[in-house]
Amino acid sequence: MRLGNGVLLAGVVVLAGCQSYPDEGRLVPADLLISGGTVYDGSGSPATSDDLVIADGRIAYVGANARLRYIPAREIDATGLVVAPGFIDPHTHAGGDLASGDAERRANLPFVFQGVTTVVVGNDGGGSPDIADEASAASAQGIGTNVAYLAGFGPIREEVLGKEDRAPDEAELAAMKARLRGAMCEGAWGFSTGLYYVPQAYSDTAEVAALASVASAHGGYYDTHMRDESTYNVSVTGALEETLSIANVADIPVHIAHIKALGPAVWGHSAKMIEAIEEAQANGLKVTADQYPWEASGTRISAALVPRTALEGGLDALRQRLADPATRAAIRDAMVEAIARRGGAEKLLITGRLGEASVEPGRTLADHANAIGIDPVDAAIAILLEGDARLASFNMSKADIAAFSVRDWVVTGSDGSSGHPRKYGSFPKAYRDLVLDEPKMDLARFIERSSGQTARLIGLEDRGFIALGMAADIVIFDPAQFAPRATYQAPRELSVGVRHLLVNGEPVIADGNYTGSLPGKPLLKRADCD
Numbered sequence: 001m002r003l004g005n006g007v008l009l010a011g012v013v014v015l016a017g018c019q020s021y022p023d024e025g026r027l028v029p030a031d032l033l034i035s036g037g038t039v040y041d042g043s044g045s046p047a048t049s050d051d052l053v054i055a056d057g058r059i060a061y062v063g064a065n066a067r068l069r070y071i072p073a074r075e076i077d078a079t080g081l082v083v084a085p086g087f088i089d090p091h092t093h094a095g096g097d098l099a100s101g102d103a104e105r106r107a108n109l110p111f112v113f114q115g116v117t118t119v120v121v122g123n124d125g126g127g128s129p130d131i132a133d134e135a136s137a138a139s140a141q142g143i144g145t146n147v148a149y150l151a152g153f154g155p156i157r158e159e160v161l162g163k164e165d166r167a168p169d170e171a172e173l174a175a176m177k178a179r180l181r182g183a184m185c186e187g188a189w190g191f192s193t194g195l196y197y198v199p200q201a202y203s204d205t206a207e208v209a210a211l212a213s214v215a216s217a218h219g220g221y222y223d224t225h226m227r228d229e230s231t232y233n234v235s236v237t238g239a240l241e242e243t244l245s246i247a248n249v250a251d252i253p254v255h256i257a258h259i260k261a262l263g264p265a266v267w268g269h270s271a272k273m274i275e276a277i278e279e280a281q282a283n284g285l286k287v288t289a290d291q292y293p294w295e296a297s298g299t300r301i302s303a304a305l306v307p308r309t310a311l312e313g314g315l316d317a318l319r320q321r322l323a324d325p326a327t328r329a330a331i332r333d334a335m336v337e338a339i340a341r342r343g344g345a346e347k348l349l350i351t352g353r354l355g356e357a358s359v360e361p362g363r364t365l366a367d368h369a370n371a372i373g374i375d376p377v378d379a380a381i382a383i384l385l386e387g388d389a390r391l392a393s394f395n396m397s398k399a400d401i402a403a404f405s406v407r408d409w410v411v412t413g414s415d416g417s418s419g420h421p422r423k424y425g426s427f428p429k430a431y432r433d434l435v436l437d438e439p440k441m442d443l444a445r446f447i448e449r450s451s452g453q454t455a456r457l458i459g460l461e462d463r464g465f466i467a468l469g470m471a472a473d474i475v476i477f478d479p480a481q482f483a484p485r486a487t488y489q490a491p492r493e494l495s496v497g498v499r500h501l502l503v504n505g506e507p508v509i510a511d512g513n514y515t516g517s518l519p520g521k522p523l524l525k526r527a528d529c530d
Helices: 131-141 153-161 170-185 205-217 236-250 270-282 301-305 315-322 325-341 365-372 376-386 398-405 422-437 443-450 452-458
Strands: 028-035 051-055 058-063 070-077 082-085 087-089 116-121 146-149 190-194 221-225 254-256 287-291 296-300 348-355 387-394 410-412 474-477 498-503 506-510
Touching: 082 443, 087 422, 087 452, 116 498, 131 146, 153 170, 153 190, 153 205, 170 205, 190 205, 205 221, 205 236, 221 236, 236 254, 236 270, 270 287, 270 398, 287 398, 296 301, 296 348, 301 325, 301 376, 301 387, 315 325, 315 376, 325 376, 348 365, 365 376, 376 387, 398 422, 410 422, 410 443, 410 452, 422 443, 443 452
Parallel strands: 028 070, 087 116, 116 146, 190 221, 221 254, 254 287, 287 410
Antiparallel strands: 028 051, 051 058, 082 474, 296 387, 348 387, 474 498, 498 506
């Protein structure tokens, strides 16, 4: 497909009837003209000064002198601003917001104000397999961004096996495969796992590969939070080896969620991981990853510190185990090791209270423990006896973050979830980190890794690029002002610098303000399910 500047993009579909320009001398009505901006098309190509014309939710023209061809109902003067494809976030936890009864939550403003027009949900193995129901509800209620769905391993396994720590028998595995097949036929783009989390952690490699093969048969991809990102079980390099093995066995493209080396014990292992991934790519495997630009991960006390065996049956079962002195002592010893693995209690910032936990967000586990006069591990156990707490875990090195960021197979992602600034500020922070503050790439590359490249890895054929016939998902931002405002202490501050944002041709942000519009759509994969 040819863009307005003549660049050929492979693997992008142009809709019929969208490729011809109006005849000279005949002015054609259109919805919107965007002129005067610095235009990046999402392919990594250098910027142009093209005009853009939007009609019926799609890009109708890319080129010069649009006013000689079109009569727009509205115009945006983008002088001094960057015009780019709307960003696509491949890893979010926005599903609850998009399903909310609150219209402002469904507007997905934390992402909108980062320039994001499409989010993927169902990551970490958490996605419901009832894709048609979720899409129908989104369409009926209205949402601010587009949404693409992954079918998650967690709900599928739990439907069949509960939270039991055992392998499925033949009939149970068949039931899980049938459930995943149904989700793929309803429009899921792939199969997601969070093998670090209960009950998914109880699966073995063969079980996961058998399910990934179902997604492969329907043209999907495999998205995974690997079994280990540190030294909890098989180590981060062992987990990567398992990930690549699953992809090979299932013959499926694999996407590694929030790639990292977590904790001092594995700092520097980015070099080994990069080498292994690029060797697999050289042997024909499709491997990609997303990355958020923060030194702290986001998790919960239960997920970060409690051994998987102690979580079988959920938090209520954990509390029963903690009531037994001998079992409690064993769990406590494992939690002491986990705190050390994450660099100590002073590296664990409490960012949210869950349930009835008696803890104030905004201070470290070390500070909380000191305030109540007990050891940090006992403070963590006390929290778990009442509820749970969200944590920002400061245990990644800047060198590893930088090493991953410049690989051409890494895209921008947020892992956006409550209590962490990544939900509100990942894309502008990555922009400032990678393009402005200590430049590691030019703006064209940053936009590519935030839009077109992500569209390709998911399989979205009409998003991610500024080109004739593409959906008019467009961000217009001020390159000097585009910045995060969220911090670990104030994680819910909206980002700044996006002047205009279009989703399916409709303005969601105009002149820097939310318009109240909910023009997002559920984006469903077409699957051959005869």
